[in-house]
Amino acid sequence: MYSIETENLTKRYGDFIAVDHVSFQVEKGEIFGLLGPNGAGKTTTIKMLTGLTPPSDGDALVAGFSIRKDPIEVKKRIGWISSEVILDDDLTAWENLEIQARLTGVKNWKDRANDLLRYFGILEFKDRRTGKFSTGMRKKLEVSMALLNSPEVIFMDEPTIGLDVNTRASMWNLIREINRDYQVTILLTTHYMEEADSLCSRIGIINKGKIIAFGSPEELKAKYGGDIIEIELKNPSKTISLENAAINNNKVRVKVNSAELALMDIIKAIGNENIKSVRINKSSLDTVFINLTGGSIEEQDFDARKFYAMIRRARR
Numbered sequence: 001m002y003s004i005e006t007e008n009l010t011k012r013y014g015d016f017i018a019v020d021h022v023s024f025q026v027e028k029g030e031i032f033g034l035l036g037p038n039g040a041g042k043t044t045t046i047k048m049l050t051g052l053t054p055p056s057d058g059d060a061l062v063a064g065f066s067i068r069k070d071p072i073e074v075k076k077r078i079g080w081i082s083s084e085v086i087l088d089d090d091l092t093a094w095e096n097l098e099i100q101a102r103l104t105g106v107k108n109w110k111d112r113a114n115d116l117l118r119y120f121g122i123l124e125f126k127d128r129r130t131g132k133f134s135t136g137m138r139k140k141l142e143v144s145m146a147l148l149n150s151p152e153v154i155f156m157d158e159p160t161i162g163l164d165v166n167t168r169a170s171m172w173n174l175i176r177e178i179n180r181d182y183q184v185t186i187l188l189t190t191h192y193m194e195e196a197d198s199l200c201s202r203i204g205i206i207n208k209g210k211i212i213a214f215g216s217p218e219e220l221k222a223k224y225g226g227d228i229i230e231i232e233l234k235n236p237s238k239t240i241s242l243e244n245a246a247i248n249n250n251k252v253r254v255k256v257n258s259a260e261l262a263l264m265d266i267i268k269a270i271g272n273e274n275i276k277s278v279r280i281n282k283s284s285l286d287t288v289f290i291n292l293t294g295g296s297i298e299e300q301d302f303d304a305r306k307f308y309a310m311i312r313r314a315r316r
């Protein structure tokens with residue numbers, strides 16, 4: 001059973017195609033990741049799935065309703081956490097929840113709000129202005145707001161962008177916990193490989209508006225990844241014959257399916273006496289992305305614009 005099914009979902013801005021005939025399914029209860037560099041089309045996909053912008057072509061069913069025909073029914077059944085700040089810092093946590101309840105048309109929200117604040121351990125701060133909240137507390141409140149209408153699906157656009165390492169780790173735990181305890185399907189976007197690897201049961205890799213690969217992190221690594229064995233030679237002038245090897249000065253890089261299985265044969269082929277050091281790089285989503293696109297999602301892709309907008313608002 002699917003919580004999200006997209007078919008040829010497409011968004012054009014003039015002649016430019018931001019999302020290009022994207023089709024995928026997200027199973028009920030899973031954490032699904034859309035992974036890709038800045039400008040790949042992740043936010044635009046979320047905006048279409050949450051009814052914020054209509055598709056130019058194609059359609060999607062979210063919680064069983066068409067985003068084209070029944071956007072209002074879709075909105076009733078989803079929660080959304082944007083990478084932008086959504087809290088009003090001049091209001092208390094409780095007042096922010098009240099606004100959320102009004103915006104989403106949730107009638108008897110108070111018991112649910114109390115339960116959520118208790119679940120996240122911030123009930124005692126409910127009457128404190130959110131301007132005084134730590135980043136971790138803000139995230140918990142934002143997630144509480146997204147869960148207020150008991151959604152079937154929560155969309156999270158770059159949920160950990162700009163967070164420090166510790167807060168990011170807490171956010172990962174929190175995402176896993178709400179997925180388990182509230183049985184909510186989660187679709188998140190990220191350009192952090194390790195985030196997708198750690199959190200998602202399945203991933204769609206999106207680049208230039210197209211899904212270029214699809215599967216569990218393990219499947220993607222097995223199909224497009226591969227381990228790399230790097231050997232430093234003592235005597236680079238000695239001839240070496242190895243398949244899939246790139247030799248550069250005194251370094252040999254060999255791409256293999258499994259480093260553990262291939263290592264002994266490679267050492268034998270090179271000769272023990274000619275080896276200075278051995279390094280193994282295990283297959284990662286980074287290798288997958290490089291193999292698929294020829295480039296990597298690097299830290300420079302980090303979106304300073306969004307991050308600083310968030311900080312400015314948080315300080316206001």
Ligand SMILES: Nc1ncnc2c1ncn2[C@@H]1O[C@H](COP(=O)(O)OP(=O)(O)OP(=O)(O)O)[C@@H](O)[C@H]1O
Pocket residue numbers: 013016018036037038039040041042043044045303
């Ligand atoms: N309203 C718009 N008008 C014109 N082009 C747009 C509009 N919104 C997005 N785009 C373009 O569509 C492409 C996809 O943008 P989108 O925001 O979906 O990417 P993304 O993968 O979420 O990356 P980011 O993390 O930078 O937001 C980009 O090239 C962007 O410039």
